[in-house]
Amino acid sequence: MSRTARRRSGGSRSSTDVRGRSAAGAPATDAAATVAVRVKPGASRDRVGGRYDGPHGPAWVGAVPARAVVGKATEAARRALADALEVRAALVELRSGAASRDKLFTVMADPAEVESRVRRLRDGAAS
Incomplete structure (x- = not known):
């Protein structure tokens, strides 16, 4: 199965632990990482960082000025992430949660690097 077909079908290629979750708190694949995000629309400015224990596991928190109307907050969160x-913003796509504050984004980049950066933003770790 090609990478595109797997991505469209939502199939995972590998996992990093027994439960199939990465350090970023969501399933990881060979060519991409899935990042759990808690969006706070209507903020006075973009703010990133912080931790929220949501339905997809530990999530990165993104506050965006866009309102939760017609996907504007989701798009702002995608760009902030x-x-x-x-x-590049083109490498980040919404996987689930279009109408929810709890979202999963797929980042088409090195999973280890993505997880390290997410961990640093989410947990304040200096790794």
Whole structure:
């Protein structure tokens, strides 16, 4: 199965622990990492970092000024996540949670690097 077909079908290629969860708190694959995000729309400015224990495990918190209307907060959160992880926004796509504050994003980048950056933002770790 090709990478595109797996991504479209939602299939996971490998996992990092027995439960299939990565250090970022969500399932990881060979070519991408899944990042759990708790979005706080309507903030006075973009703020990233912090931890929220949500339905997808420990989540990174992103406060965005966009309102939760017609996907604007989701798009703002996607771009804020890309900026925080220092990847192009085109490499970050929504996996689930379009109408929820708890979202899963797939980041098409080195999973180890993504997890390290997410851990640093989410937990304040200096690793």
